[in-house]
Amino acid sequence: MALIAHLVCALSLVVAYVLQTTIVAQTPLVNGTADLILLFFAAWSLQERVYNSWLWAVIGGVLISLFSAMPFYMPLIGYLGVVGIAKLLQRRVWQAPILAMFIATLLATLLQQFLYVVALQVAGAPIAWGQALDAVIFPSVLLNLIFALPMFALVNDLVGRMYPLEVEA
Amino acid sequence: MKFLNGKNVQTIVIVAVVAGLLFLALSGYLTPVFNLTLNPLVSFESWLSVRYLSARDFLTAPRDVTQLREQNAILESQVTQLQTQLIQMEERLGEAQICFALLDFGRTNPQYEYVTATVIGREISPFLQYIIIDKGSDDGLQYGMPVVTQEGLVGRVDAVIAAASRVKLITDSTSVVNVLLQTAEIEAQLNGSLTGDLSLDMIPLDETVEPGDVVLTSGLGGNYPPNIFVGQVLSVQMRDNALFQTASVQPIVDFNSINAVLVITNFEAVDITPLIPE
Numbered sequence: 001m002a003l004i005a006h007l008v009c010a011l012s013l014v015v016a017y018v019l020q021t022t023i024v025a026q027t028p029l030v031n032g033t034a035d036l037i038l039l040f041f042a043a044w045s046l047q048e049r050v051y052n053s054w055l056w057a058v059i060g061g062v063l064i065s066l067f068s069a070m071p072f073y074m075p076l077i078g079y080l081g082v083v084g085i086a087k088l089l090q091r092r093v094w095q096a097p098i099l100a101m102f103i104a105t106l107l108a109t110l111l112q113q114f115l116y117v118v119a120l121q122v123a124g125a126p127i128a129w130g131q132a133l134d135a136v137i138f139p140s141v142l143l144n145l146i147f148a149l150p151m152f153a154l155v156n157d158l159v160g161r162m163y164p165l166e167v168e169a
Numbered sequence: 170m171k172f173l174n175g176k177n178v179q180t181i182v183i184v185a186v187v188a189g190l191l192f193l194a195l196s197g198y199l200t201p202v203f204n205l206t207l208n209p210l211v212s213f214e215s216w217l218s219v220r221y222l223s224a225r226d227f228l229t230a231p232r233d234v235t236q237l238r239e240q241n242a243i244l245e246s247q248v249t250q251l252q253t254q255l256i257q258m259e260e261r262l263g264e265a266q267i268c269f270a271l272l273d274f275g276r277t278n279p280q281y282e283y284v285t286a287t288v289i290g291r292e293i294s295p296f297l298q299y300i301i302i303d304k305g306s307d308d309g310l311q312y313g314m315p316v317v318t319q320e321g322l323v324g325r326v327d328a329v330i331a332a333a334s335r336v337k338l339i340t341d342s343t344s345v346v347n348v349l350l351q352t353a354e355i356e357a358q359l360n361g362s363l364t365g366d367l368s369l370d371m372i373p374l375d376e377t378v379e380p381g382d383v384v385l386t387s388g389l390g391g392n393y394p395p396n397i398f399v400g401q402v403l404s405v406q407m408r409d410n411a412l413f414q415t416a417s418v419q420p421i422v423d424f425n426s427i428n429a430v431l432v433i434t435n436f437e438a439v440d441i442t443p444l445i446p447e
Binding site: 017020021022025026031032033035037064068069075098113114116117120123124125126127129131132135136140156 | 289290291292293294295296297299301327328335338342343362363364365370425
């Protein structure tokens with residue numbers, strides 16, 4: 001079962017990355033875009049029966065950091081932050097997973113974008129906070145919140161099929 | 170008198186009545202009577218006929234509906250096939266038009282060698298303006314090679330793997346291109362931004378820059394070849410106490426809809442970083 005979980009997670013990440021670079025990144029709202037990989041990690045980590053989210057956050061984060069132009073392995077740090085927030089919420093808001101998904105998406109997106117802006121500023125990019133908030137961060141948060149529910153439903157269904165609940169006789 | 174017996178008289182009367190009726194009918198005197206008697210009959214006939222045909226249609230309908238549905242399904246599948254073919258043809262036409270346009274650019278700039286590449290993706294972070302193309306080191310691409318379209322400058326190769334490359338667009342916030350304003354013959358710096366807008370900086374205060382002035386690469390700095398079209402000046406801003414003028418530039422390339430690019434492979438970018446004093 002663990003092998004299937006790893007396989008499903010890897011395939012889902014590949015699909016999310018391809019969709020992200022080919023479609024989602026080309027359909028911005030102002031200058032912000034949704035982040036399917038972040039949403040996948042948030043939804044995956046909120047599942048009670050899934051135990052490999054930290055491992056895949058590291059693997060996925062490293063690979064995406066290698067492909068991305070973002071400096072200092074920021075995608076890796078961002079995705080680890082997403083998993084951390086989701087795991088934290090999973091323990092506290094476990095009775096309302098959809099609410100946890102929304103909160104995780106909001107906090108994780110803000111954290112990730114904050115890290116990106118800081119990293120780019122350190123790398124020498126002339127990015128103003130006001131412009132970053134208006135043009136990128138707020139639109140990205142909005143898009144991520146819109147996509148959070150379908151992503152959670154999808155991942156929930158996927159995990160439900162992988163780990164069917166045992167029915168008592 | 171034997172001829173006028175009862176039976177013959179009856180026959181003669183009948184013949185006379187029939188002949189009279191025929192005469193009256195042919196002469197039109199019986200039309201109102203016919204109308205009066207036939208109209209209800211015709212109405213009843215039509216009423217009955219309509220009901221009968223409806224009932225017959227209803228009873229025979231299932232077979233016809235099945236046939237029609239089959240025919241409809243066949244036609245729908247044919248329509249779908251034709252639509253698919255149409256879309257494919259339109260895609261090929263679009264690709265051909267792009268290839269012809271790129272070819273035109275190559276013909277007008279024969280001093281360069283080009284590799285044509287298709288845009289297959291974009292950078293994952295919205296803060297960065299990069300595209301990913303489907304040609305890499307296997308096709309001879311190297312770091313720093315300029316990337317253009319038939320319209321003008323796109324950017325330069327930023328990272329290369331065997332089968333793909335990442336191209337930094339000139340609209341990226343960390344991008345700086347040395348340019349020349351063609352009309353005024355002024356050199357300036359073209360900067361990208363977070364929102365993808367382009368702006369000119371380092372324009373001396375005593376120079377006159379007009380909206381509509383053409384912006385070309387100057388070749389200074391060794392990152393890009395000279396005289397590649399970049400865009401046109403949109404507006405000029407002059408602030409009090411500023412050392413230089415700035416200007417907004419409308420890029421000639423629509424960066425949101427780039428499908429294919431040309432990578433100039435015989436231009437060697439010069440890294441002058443060690444020469445810049447810290």
